[in-house]
Structure formats: C-alpha cells, structure tokens
Amino acid sequence: MTTFWKHRLFWPAAALVALVTVNSIARPRFLSITMRDGELYGALIDILRNSAPLMLVALGMTIVIATRGIDLSVGAIMAVSGAVALTVIDGSDDPGNLGTVLVAVATAIAVALVLGVWNGFLVAVLGIQPIIATLVLMLAGRGVALLITGGFITTVNSDPFSYIASGYLTLVPFALVISVVAVAVIALVERRTALGVLTEAVGINPEASRLAGVRSRGIVWGAYVLSGALAGVAGIVYASNIKAADANAAGLFIELYAILAVVLGGTSLAGGKFSVAGTVIGVLVIQTLESTILFLGVPSAQSPVFFALVVVVVVMVQSKRVRGAFGMVRRPGRDGPTGPPGPSKHEAVTGRRTEVAA
Amino acid sequence: MRNKVLSGLALLGAVTLGLSACGSDGGDDVAAGSGGGGGGDDVITVGFAQTGSESGWRSANTESMKEAFSEENGFELVFNAADNDPAAQIAAVRSFINQGVDAIVIAPIVEDGWDDVLQEAQDADIPVILEDRTVTASEDLYATWVGLDFKLEGQKAGEWAAENFTEPTTMVVLEGTTGSAPANDRAEGFDAAIEGTPIEKIDSQTGDFTRDGGKSVMEGFLQKYGVDGIDLVYAHNDDMGLGAIEAIEAAGAVPGEDIKIITIDAVRDGMQALVDGKINYIVECNPLLGEKAAELVKAVLDGEEVDKRTIVEDQAFDQAAAEEALPDRKY
Numbered sequence: 001m002t003t004f005w006k007h008r009l010f011w012p013a014a015a016l017v018a019l020v021t022v023n024s025i026a027r028p029r030f031l032s033i034t035m036r037d038g039e040l041y042g043a044l045i046d047i048l049r050n051s052a053p054l055m056l057v058a059l060g061m062t063i064v065i066a067t068r069g070i071d072l073s074v075g076a077i078m079a080v081s082g083a084v085a086l087t088v089i090d091g092s093d094d095p096g097n098l099g100t101v102l103v104a105v106a107t108a109i110a111v112a113l114v115l116g117v118w119n120g121f122l123v124a125v126l127g128i129q130p131i132i133a134t135l136v137l138m139l140a141g142r143g144v145a146l147l148i149t150g151g152f153i154t155t156v157n158s159d160p161f162s163y164i165a166s167g168y169l170t171l172v173p174f175a176l177v178i179s180v181v182a183v184a185v186i187a188l189v190e191r192r193t194a195l196g197v198l199t200e201a202v203g204i205n206p207e208a209s210r211l212a213g214v215r216s217r218g219i220v221w222g223a224y225v226l227s228g229a230l231a232g233v234a235g236i237v238y239a240s241n242i243k244a245a246d247a248n249a250a251g252l253f254i255e256l257y258a259i260l261a262v263v264l265g266g267t268s269l270a271g272g273k274f275s276v277a278g279t280v281i282g283v284l285v286i287q288t289l290e291s292t293i294l295f296l297g298v299p300s301a302q303s304p305v306f307f308a309l310v311v312v313v314v315v316m317v318q319s320k321r322v323r324g325a326f327g328m329v330r331r332p333g334r335d336g337p338t339g340p341p342g343p344s345k346h347e348a349v350t351g352r353r354t355e356v357a358a
Numbered sequence: 359m360r361n362k363v364l365s366g367l368a369l370l371g372a373v374t375l376g377l378s379a380c381g382s383d384g385g386d387d388v389a390a391g392s393g394g395g396g397g398g399d400d401v402i403t404v405g406f407a408q409t410g411s412e413s414g415w416r417s418a419n420t421e422s423m424k425e426a427f428s429e430e431n432g433f434e435l436v437f438n439a440a441d442n443d444p445a446a447q448i449a450a451v452r453s454f455i456n457q458g459v460d461a462i463v464i465a466p467i468v469e470d471g472w473d474d475v476l477q478e479a480q481d482a483d484i485p486v487i488l489e490d491r492t493v494t495a496s497e498d499l500y501a502t503w504v505g506l507d508f509k510l511e512g513q514k515a516g517e518w519a520a521e522n523f524t525e526p527t528t529m530v531v532l533e534g535t536t537g538s539a540p541a542n543d544r545a546e547g548f549d550a551a552i553e554g555t556p557i558e559k560i561d562s563q564t565g566d567f568t569r570d571g572g573k574s575v576m577e578g579f580l581q582k583y584g585v586d587g588i589d590l591v592y593a594h595n596d597d598m599g600l601g602a603i604e605a606i607e608a609a610g611a612v613p614g615e616d617i618k619i620i621t622i623d624a625v626r627d628g629m630q631a632l633v634d635g636k637i638n639y640i641v642e643c644n645p646l647l648g649e650k651a652a653e654l655v656k657a658v659l660d661g662e663e664v665d666k667r668t669i670v671e672d673q674a675f676d677q678a679a680a681e682e683a684l685p686d687r688k689y
Contacts, residue, residue, distance in 0.1 A: 027582060036610060043581040050574055151417035153569075153597070155627050166608055242569040242601055244627075248411075249568035293563075294578030300536045300564035 008266045012281040015264075015314040019288045023295050030295060039168040043291060045176075050241075051287040052165070052175040053078070053234035055280070057254055058261040059186050060227030062279045065262050067223045068203045068271030069123060069130035074231040074258060076141025077115050078251030081108040081235030083148040086245035089156045101160040109232045115141070116228015120221035134224075138255065145247035154245040165241035175237050182230065187276045196274075199223065203271030261286055264314060285314065403434045404655060405454030406463045409491075410442040414597075414625050418689030419490065419645035423463070426648030433652065444468045448475050455482050461655045465490045476500060485658045489651050491539065497666055501658045504650050504668040506643055508543035514641045514674050515544075515592065515620050516551025522639075523557050523618075527589045530579045531562035532572050532602060534594035540643075541567075544594045544622055557590065565598040572601025577608070585611040593621045596628030596640065603636050614638055624675060626687050632680040640680070642672045645689060 004010065023030040023043075033042035057074045064071045088104035089095050115137060122133035167174040190196035201209040202216040210216045231251070239245050263269060264285055265278025289310055293303045316322045404427050408420055420439070427433040436459060440447035444467045454462050455478055462484055466472065469492060476499035479486050488503040519529075531548075534541030541564070549559070561579060565571030572593060579588060585606075593599035599621035606613040613619055614636045621628055624642040631637045650670055657664050675683060 029581065029584075041609075043578075046577050046581060050577070146411055151411050151414075151420075153414050153627070166604070238570065242573060242604060244569055244600075246569055246597070249566070249570060290574070291578055291581075294575060295582055297561060297563075300533055300562070303536075303564070 009275065009278055009281060011318045012264055012266060012278060012285065012314070015317070016281055016285050016288060019285065019292055019310075023288070023292055027295055038171070040171050040173075043295075045173065047284070047287050047291055048176045048179075049165075049173040050175075051283050052179040053238045053251070054254060054257055054261065054287065055179040055283045056182055056230040056234040056237070057227075057251070058258040058279050058283050059182055059276070060223075060230035061255075061258040062262050062265075062267055062274050062276060063186070063190070063199060063223045064130070064227045065259070065267055065269060066199050066203045066271060066274035067220045068206065069220065069223065070259065070269075071119060071134045071224060071227045071231075072131065072255045073115065073119060073134040073137035073141055074227060074234075075251030075254045076138050076145070077112050077228055077231035078235030078238055078254065079142050079145035079245075079247045080115065080148070081112045081232040082239030082245040082250045083145040083154070083247050084108040084111050085161075085236050086154040086156055086239055087148055089158055089161060090154050095156050095158040096160065098160045101158060104161070105164075105236055108236055109229060112232020112235065113225060113229045116225040116231075117221075119228060120224030123224060124217045124221040142247060145245075145250070149245050149247050151247075153247075156243060158243075161240055162243050163240075165237050175241075178233065178237065182233070183276065183280055186226075190276065195219075200272050200274065203274075257286055260311065264311075264318075266318065400432055401429075401434050402432060402461065402655065402659065403436065403457075403459045404461050404463060405436045405451070405457070405459040406438065407447050407450045407454070407465065408437065408439045409447070409465050409467045410439050414689065415595075415623060415643065415645045418625075419465070419647060421689070422646040422648035423489075423651065424648070426652040427655075431652060433655075440467060442467055444471065448472075451475050452478065455479050455484060458482070459484060461485050461487065461659060463487045463489050463651055463655065466493050467491075469494045473499065485655075487651060487654055487658065489647055502654055502664045502666055502668060504647055504654055504670065506647075506672060507669050508540045508643075509547040510669075511622050511641045511643055511672055512544035512547025512549075513551045514547075514672070515622060515639065516548035518639045518641075518674065518676075519548075519557060519590065519592070519620055520552050520555045523555065523590060526556045527558065528560045528583070528587060529557050529590040529592060530576075530583075530588055531559060532565040532575055532591065532593040532598040533562055534564070534567045534598075536564045538567075541594055548592060560588075565593070565601065567595050567597060569597045569601040569604075572598030573605045574601075576602040576605035580605060580609045585609050585616060588617050591617060591619045593619065595643075596621045596623040596625050596631075596637075599637055600627055600631060603631060624673075624687075625689060626684075629675065629680050629684050629687060632675060632677055633684055635677060639674070639676055641674045644670055644672050646670075 030043045033040055033044060061071055085104040085108035088107050089100055092100045094100055119134050122128045123130050165175045169177050198214050198219055201214055202219050206216050238250050261282035262279050264282035265275055267274040267278060289307060293306060298306045406423055411417055427435040438450040440450055447467050452475055462479055472493040472495040476486055476495050480499055486500040488500055490505045492503055563575045565575045591602050593602055599619050603613040606617050611617055619637045620639045621637055622641045622643055624640045628640055632640050647670055654664055
C-alpha cells in the first residue's frame with residue numbers, strides 16, 4: 001500500500017480526481033454522459049475533446065523537455081499550420097471536397113514539420129540554447145501566420161474539415177481519437193523500443209551518452225521535429241474547432257500550459273526521466289480546471305488567480321520536501337521538482353522499470 | 359574576470375548604441391530640416407503609431423487609416439505597428455518627433471505612461487491626435503481624440519434586448535478580455551439598459567474576444583444550464599458570438615432560434631451569420647476612423663478649434679438591415 005502512495009503519478013492523479021469530485025458535487029450533471037444520435041455527449045466528453053490540442057502539444061513538449069530542451073514555438077507553429085490549412089481550403093474551388101481537405105491538412109503538417117526541423121537544426125546542429133532557438137520562431141511564427149491570412153481571420157465552410165474537431169467516429173469525438181492515437185503511438189515508440197531510454201540518456205548527460213555511443217544529435221533533432229509536427233496537428237484541430245484560422249489567438253500561451261502540464265505530470269524540467277502518462281494526467285488536470293472555473297462560476301476577473309492557486313497547491317503537494325515538512329513522507333526526497341537536476345544514470349535505469357509499468 | 363569582460367562588452371555596446379542614437383538624431387535633424395523647412399509643399403507628413411494587428415477589427419482600422427492618409431489626399435504616412443508592446447510604441451512616437459513629422463496619430467496600447475512623450479511632442483510643436491483608445495495623461499497634451507463609445511454600443515444592444523424580450527429570459531454573457539475598456543463599457547451599457555426588464559443575467563465569463571474562447575465558454579454554459587436553461591447570449595464581440603454558434607449547434611440546438619444571440623462589432627463573418635439568421639442583432643463597432651482622423655489632423659494644423667472628443671456614430675443591424683448592408687461592407 002505504501003508503494004501506491006509513493007508512486008510518482010499518485011499526486012497528479014489525486015489532483016485530477018479531486019477536481020472531478022468538486023465539480024460533481026457542485027453540479028451532479030457534470031458526471032452525466034448522455035447518448036444523442038449515437039454520439040456521446042456531456043461535460044466529461046467536452047473536456048476530453050477540448051484537451052486534444054493541448055494534449056498533442058504537451059506530448060511533443062514532454063519529449064523535448066526529456067532531452068533537456070524546451071520548445072517555445074509550439075503556439076506559433078499551431079497558428080501557422082491553421083493558417084496554411086485554411087488558406088489552402090479557402091483557395092480551392094471545392095472546399096467541401098474530402099481530397100481538398102486532405103491536401104490542406106497534409107500541407108499544413110508538412111509546413112509544421114519543416115518548422116520543427118528548423119528548431120532542431122538550431123538546437124542540435126548549431127548548439128543554440130533551446131529557449132533562444134525556439135524563441136525565434138515563437139516571435140516570428142505568428143507574424144508569418146498573419147502574413148498568410150493577410151491579417152484577417154480566414155473562415156471556411158467545409159464539412160470534412162470541421163469533422164476533425166467536431167465530428168464523431170462512431171461513439172467518440174474524432175479529436176479525442178486523434179489525441180488517444182498520438183498518446184498510444186508515442187508511448188509505444190518511446191517505451192517499447194530503446195528510443196525512450198536513449199532520449200532520457202541524452203537528457204541526463206548529453207556528453208556522456210555521446211561518448212557511450214548514443215547519437216544524441218539525431219535524438220535531439222528528432223524531438224523538435226516531433227514537437228513541431230504535433231503542434232501542426234494541434235493547429236489543425238484548433239482551426240477546425242472554430243472553422244477559422246485565427247492567427248492571433250491560435251495556440252496563444254499554449255507553450256506555457258504545455259510546460260505546466262508536463263511539470264504537473266512529474267517530468268523534471270532539468271531533462272532526463274519523463275512520463276507520458278504523467279503528461280496525459282497533467283493535461284487533463286489543466287483542462288478540467290478550466291471547466292471547473294466555469295462550473296463553479298468563478299468571476300472572470302478572479303479566474304486567473306483561482307487557476308494559479310490550484311496549480312500552486314498541486315505542485316506543492318507533489319514536492320517531496322513540502323510533504324516531508326508536513327510529515328507525510330519520512331525521508332525528504334532528492335529529486336523534487338525544484339531539487340537538484342536529474343537523478344544519476346543508475347537511478348534512471350532502475351527507475352525506468354517502474355515507469356514502463358506506468 | 360569573465361564578468362569584467364562581459365560588463366566591459368556591455369558598456370561598449372551601450373556606448374555604441376548611444377553613439378548610433380546620436381548619429382541617427384543628427385541624420386533625422388537633416389531630414390526634419392528638409393521636411394519641415396521646405397514647408398512650401400502641401401504634403402502633410404503624419405506619423406501613425408498603431409497598436410499592432412491583433413484582430414480583424416484592427417486590420418480594417420489600419421486599412422482605413424492608410425486609405426485616408428494617402429498621397430492622393432495630400433498626406434505622407436509614416437506607419438508603425440508596435441505589436442502590442444507599449445514601450446515600442448512610445449519609442450515609435452519619439453522617432454516621429456525626431457523625424458519632425460507635421461502631426462502624430464496614436465492608437466494607444468495602454469492608457470498610462472504617455473505624459474513624457476506627449477510633452478516632448480508638444481515642446482516640438484507637433485499636434486497629437488489620439489485614435490480609438492484614450493490615455494490618462496492631461497487633456498492639454500493632445501489635440502483631440504477620435505473614437506467610439508463602447509458604453510453606447512452596449513446600451514444599444516441592451517435596448518434591443520429589452521424591447522424584444524418581454525417575458526422572463528435567462529441570459530449568459532461572453533465577456534471580452536477582462537479589464538479591457540470595451541469589455542467593461544459594453545457590460546456596463548448593456549446592464550444599464552436591461553435594468554428592470556425580465557431579462558436575468560445568470561452567468562458571465564470571459565471568452566477573451568476570441569472564437570475559441572467563445573466556443574469553449576459557451577460549451578461550459580450549455581453543460582451547466584442545458585440548452586433549455588439559456589434563452590439569450592450577449593457576446594461582447596462577433597468572434598465570441600461565432601464561437602457560441604458552433605457550441606450551440608454542437609449541442610443540438612438552433613442558434614438564433616432556440617437561443618438568441620446579440621453581439622457587437624459587425625465584422626463580415628458576423629454580418630453573414632446575422633443574414634443567415636444565426637445571430638439576431640449586431641451593434642456595429644466602426645473601425646473606419648481614418649476619414650475622421652484625417653479631417654481632424656487638417657483642422658488642427660489649420661489652427662481650428664476642435665472638440666477634445668469626437669465620437670464616430672455606430673450603426674446597429676437586425677437581419678433585414680444586414681442583408682442590405684452586407685454587399686457593401688469593407689471589412
């Protein structure tokens with residue numbers, strides 16, 4: 001039973017459960033999921049569906065952070081990808097055609113991929129600090145998106161395109177399917193192959209892992225490409241949700257929420273060990289918190305403070321030192337979120353086994 | 359040791375910057391000399407410090423200004439968009455002063471912090487015309503302000519609601535960005551207009567003036583109160599209203615029928631939705647302030663007395679009016 005308490009995902013999961021409980025007490029309707037025309041409908045479904053863009057971005061961010069990096073450009077890439085997709089659809093003769101939409105989506109993801117390659121090139125090849133390298137695109141990208149849309153919000157009426165965010169695949173929203181597939185693929189590739197270990201090795205000590213024969217450049221580069229591509233998909237989901245390319249608002253501040261989700265999920269910003277399951281929980285905590293603000297009717301002027309307070313509490317509860325101070329843990333831990341950077345390699349290797357189970 | 363080298367470098371950088379600043383000052387003086395001194399030509403040089411390009415409204419506003427201050431109209435426009443960075447905007451105004459333009463038009467990003475630079479403009483005898491938003495600085499420091507009355511916009515929307523909803527009505531509000539003048543004033547004007555009517559505001563939450571914000575907040579409202587629990591949506595701009603339409607449709611209801619929608623702005627997409635019957639009433643927030651601003655610049659430079667506040671009248675549209683107006687809309 002003690003291991004259950006000590007599991008690294010216990011506290012983030014507890015925070016999520018607490019939020020859901022508070023919501024269901026405030027409004028019992030929160031938990032109800034109804035069936036309408038063969039589609040599931042309810043507050044929980046909305047949370048899962050709306051979390052898709054943040055989920056995609058946070059997944060990429062998890063891998064980038066695991067390599068000791070950070071990707072600030074994801075929001076801008078979202079804006080560019082949405083702008084590209086909508087411009088392609090808007091410029092075609094037949095916006096409702098499935099082929100048009102597929103071309104638009106493929107083009108947008110390709111552009112996002114190129115932007116990811118650019119970030120990775122700056123970081124992995126030129127050796128520029130990740131925060132600066134991706135800041136370039138964060139600042140310039142939104143301008144590029146505005147340039148593509150001509151400063152206006154491009155709107156389209158295209159059924160196949162709006163299906164991406166609003167449609168249902170049999171019972172479940174298609175956007176949820178996208179994020180579940182992304183989570184599954186990344187969890188499988190990172191945890192069922194050696195890639196995850198290599199990524200962690202690079203994050204823990206790039207130099208040592210290079211000397212040990214790990215091709216760290218390719219792994220770091222790949223992380224940024226992945227992050228860019230996922231941000232591209234997130235941009236498409238966002239644009240599809242509102243059937244418009246809003247270059248100013250698309251993905252605004254999402255980089256910060258993604259970093260928050262990663263940290264809430266227990267991945268250290270110092271790089272190294274990462275947890276995909278933790279990030280999933282982190283994203284759901286953030287998304288549920290946004291619904292909570294609505295459900296509890298927190299006035300908008302106070303909602304940022306409310307949001308911040310909850311986040312602070314969740315982060316503090318996760319800190320072993322704080323729990324130690326309250327006597328919840330006998331020994332203060334060594335690697336809390338604010339602790340010394342990264343565990344030793346030995347710890348990482350042994351720690352990994354429990355993580356696979358997670 | 360390394361620190362010393364670094365600070366040395368920083369100092370060097372600062373000195374070079376200072377030098378180059380002086381250098382550009384000198385250069386600008388020459389330019390100003392030729393511009394101001396050669397006052398024989400009739401071209402009026404106007405520096406326009408725009409906030410940025412954050413919305414469709416802003417783009418239309420920029421277009422309108424560029425059109426009004428065109429060469430054909432006898433102007434030379436020096437345009438600067440500050441990307442919503444107040445410091446960059448003040449720097450832009452300062453460079454207008456150094457360039458010796460004939461007049462400066464500012465759409466201030468924030469209200470505060472303008473006293474010094476406006477004083478500098480006054481010392482340089484350059485009149486300043488504020489556009490769209492206002493500043494907290496003393497009225498003596500600028501010639502005039504041209505813009506819109508957000509409160510009146512809210513009031514017009516509220517009056518229409520009060521007229522059309524005579525039975526008990528539940529209303530939710532999609533607010534603009536918390537603390538912004540349009541959000542505050544549009545709420546105030548609306549609330550005043552519906553006071554004493556059977557319209558009850560059951561909830562209000564910010565959607566940050568974006569479609570995505572409007573959609574997700576509306577989804578939350580629909581989960582909270584159900585489709586039958588909401589009769590009316592008041593959105594502080596069109597984009598949030600358009601987001602709300604998406605949410606209402608996703609919940610299986612008909613926007614404009616089951617749940618009525620009132621918005622403010624009247625951008626093209628909003629007007630289209632009004633024509634389609636998905637929005638019921640829109641109060642305009644006219645971005646075409648350029649013509650009026652150009653008029654005022656000429657008047658001020660000719661030494662005419664102008665009012666400190668010039669309010670451009672907003673129209674309001676119901677479905678029929680929108681159908682008529684839509685083909686001619688510029689934005």
